Amino acid sequence: MRDRDYTHAIQIDTDKCIGCSHCMQVCPTQAIRIVNGHAGIMPERCVDCGECYRVCPARAIYVKDDGLSVIKHDAYRIALIPSVFIGQFPSEHTASEIMDAVKQIGFDEVLEVEQAVDFMKKEYALIADEIDHSIQPVISSFCPAIVRLIQVHYPSLTEQILQVKAPHDIAALYMRKSRQKAGNIFISYVTPCAAKIVAARAPVGEKVSAIDGAIDMKEVYNMVSKTLMEKKEARLSKQFANMSPDSVNWSLSGTEKQYFRGRSLAIDGMDNAIEFLDRLESGRVTGVDFLEMRACDQGCAGGILCPGNRFLTVERLEQREKKLAYLTEVNKWVKNDLMDYAEELHQVCKTDPVYPRDGLMLDEDLEKALQKMDRIKKLNSYLPGFDCGACGAPTCRSLAEDIVKEKATISHCVFVQRVMEKNYNLSPDQAFHIIEKIWGKDRLKKYQHPNGKTES
Amino acid sequence: MHFEYEIEGGDFSSAGKASSDIKKILKQLNIDPQIVRRIAIALYEAEVNVVAHACKGIMKVDLDAHKIKILLEDEGPGIENIERAMQEGFSTASDEVRQMGFGAGMGLPNIKRNTDEMRLTSVPGRGTTLEMTVNFSQ
Numbered sequence: 001m002r003d004r005d006y007t008h009a010i011q012i013d014t015d016k017c018i019g020c021s022h023c024m025q026v027c028p029t030q031a032i033r034i035v036n037g038h039a040g041i042m043p044e045r046c047v048d049c050g051e052c053y054r055v056c057p058a059r060a061i062y063v064k065d066d067g068l069s070v071i072k073h074d075a076y077r078i079a080l081i082p083s084v085f086i087g088q089f090p091s092e093h094t095a096s097e098i099m100d101a102v103k104q105i106g107f108d109e110v111l112e113v114e115q116a117v118d119f120m121k122k123e124y125a126l127i128a129d130e131i132d133h134s135i136q137p138v139i140s141s142f143c144p145a146i147v148r149l150i151q152v153h154y155p156s157l158t159e160q161i162l163q164v165k166a167p168h169d170i171a172a173l174y175m176r177k178s179r180q181k182a183g184n185i186f187i188s189y190v191t192p193c194a195a196k197i198v199a200a201r202a203p204v205g206e207k208v209s210a211i212d213g214a215i216d217m218k219e220v221y222n223m224v225s226k227t228l229m230e231k232k233e234a235r236l237s238k239q240f241a242n243m244s245p246d247s248v249n250w251s252l253s254g255t256e257k258q259y260f261r262g263r264s265l266a267i268d269g270m271d272n273a274i275e276f277l278d279r280l281e282s283g284r285v286t287g288v289d290f291l292e293m294r295a296c297d298q299g300c301a302g303g304i305l306c307p308g309n310r311f312l313t314v315e316r317l318e319q320r321e322k323k324l325a326y327l328t329e330v331n332k333w334v335k336n337d338l339m340d341y342a343e344e345l346h347q348v349c350k351t352d353p354v355y356p357r358d359g360l361m362l363d364e365d366l367e368k369a370l371q372k373m374d375r376i377k378k379l380n381s382y383l384p385g386f387d388c389g390a391c392g393a394p395t396c397r398s399l400a401e402d403i404v405k406e407k408a409t410i411s412h413c414v415f416v417q418r419v420m421e422k423n424y425n426l427s428p429d430q431a432f433h434i435i436e437k438i439w440g441k442d443r444l445k446k447y448q449h450p451n452g453k454t455e456s
Numbered sequence: 457m458h459f460e461y462e463i464e465g466g467d468f469s470s471a472g473k474a475s476s477d478i479k480k481i482l483k484q485l486n487i488d489p490q491i492v493r494r495i496a497i498a499l500y501e502a503e504v505n506v507v508a509h510a511c512k513g514i515m516k517v518d519l520d521a522h523k524i525k526i527l528l529e530d531e532g533p534g535i536e537n538i539e540r541a542m543q544e545g546f547s548t549a550s551d552e553v554r555q556m557g558f559g560a561g562m563g564l565p566n567i568k569r570n571t572d573e574m575r576l577t578s579v580p581g582r583g584t585t586l587e588m589t590v591n592f593s594q
Contacts, residue, residue, distance in 0.1 A: 156493035283497035369485045
């Protein structure tokens with residue numbers, strides 16, 4: 001079975017894109033090429049990790065969300081916010097205050113996603129008893145960018161992905177079950193990243209997501225910041241703990257892994273994940289039962305749509321954990337309403353298996369793919385091998401691939417061009433035209449003098 | 457298609473290079489991911505064997521549309537008793553090697569498990585030759 005749904009939230013605005021290739025250089029899956037002066041994303045390879053978004057100097061790379069317009073829907077409107085959203089604000093603002101400010105944007109109710117983590121912990125304890133130990137380690141399904149990275153680049157590991165929904169899906173399912181009286185409900189998720197938007201729009205391992213729309217966290221952050229600044233009245237504050245204290249840290253790195261029995265590792269950051277998955281795939285990692293993985297450094301606190309500093313966010317969530325621990329101690333209990341539905345949620349929390357994607361495949365026909373690979377090997381030894389990127393591909397190897405896929409020609413390489421010009425196989429005009437085709441028509445304009453000579 | 461890799465005895469930090477390279481190629485060929493994984497595991501174990509026991513070795517990989525054939529020839533002490541070497545848990549690795557997390561005696565049995573054909577020959581005092589084949593269709 002193959003998964004061929006390539007929906008993406010990361011988009012490029014070609015009107016803004018200046019073709020600087022910063023994104024192409026950082027893309028961990030080599031999914032970006034420069035053509036006609038603009039960056040373009042290969043949909044079959046992109047995993048929506050957002051590394052390109054972080055480095056774009058022209059803000060041409062954007063995340064397509066569903067926007068705040070959803071609050072105009074004629075429905076009972078629910079906002080799900082992750083704990084990292086609360087961690088965007090200085091500790092002088094309480095969680096209750098922040099959630100109230102979110103509500104004022106136009107929601108009927110606001111729920112913190114991490115309330116669903118108490119349920120996840122119980123579920124993990126059950127799963128540890130059931131799992132097939134021949135398939136080790138189990139890989140967390142929490143981070144959708146990691147799930148997609150595995151689908152495209154580590155297809156043999158897809159069956160190790162935990163078949164359980166993520167906390168925001170559980171939180172949404174809980175709201176659907178517990179707020180039935182409200183009639184038609186519309187659930188929006190305030191997202192710290194692009195991958196979670198894709199997970200809501202085109203989920204892997206389930207047919208439809210329980211979430212109706214995703215809103216860019218920055219947008220909500222701006223409105224809440226304004227409300228909090230203008231706020232003068234008495235402060236709202238929690239009187240009891242509505243979830244176990246460490247649940248607030250679940251989306252960061254290192255908490256989730258503690259709830260899976262046995263030996264476990266927490267890995268954050270795309271490069272770290274890639275290095276580790278490569279080892280794992282070659283059988284170089286043994287005796288590990290569970291892998292918690294987050295595409296972003298510091299987990300969701302480092303999400304591309306989080307406006308604040310990731311380290312401050314982590315520290316604030318640590319403070320919240322302490323506060324919840326204090327409330328738990330004083331009251332001697334935690335009152336998490338979601339757990340009243342634990343039985344019902346247990347029935348619906350599983351996902352279908354995750355299947356590989358074809359992002360790397362050269363040809364469906366093995367014989368043809370092999371011929372193409374043979375050509376790539378030859379081209380690769382011919383190309384200079386220092387990955388300058390002037391051809392519009394991130395590495396010489398990617399150019400070789402593009403050539404056999406008939407998306408580029410060998411003359412795209414500036415070094416090969418020089419040789420071709422010397423041997424009179426390519427005229428300077430032709431070489432000029434090639435560069436223009438890659439880097440855009442006006443890209444070479446500034447080097448030309450009005451009298452036709454180049455600046456020296 | 458043919459590939460060759462030189463393997464340096466004792467260079468544990470570089471072990472895995474050939475496995476990683478070949479795996480990258482196989483992933484682009486529409487081969488069942490689980491078969492790719494079996495090959496990657498066998499290649500890695502074979503590389504580690506040379507690194508842990510021999511002075512140096514050469515790995516020759518040939519692949520066509522039906523199968524991958526790997527030939528590993530090393531110069532080193534060789535294997536005295538091949539039957540025993542194939543038993544799970546048997547290892548002649550030094551304490552040093554074991555401390556690095558290698559030499560648990562699972563390497564050769566693991567190669568056997570992950571390949572369709574495996575042939576091990578050795579001249580004690582000279583070296584070892586390992587041939588293995590994995591078919592692309594089950």
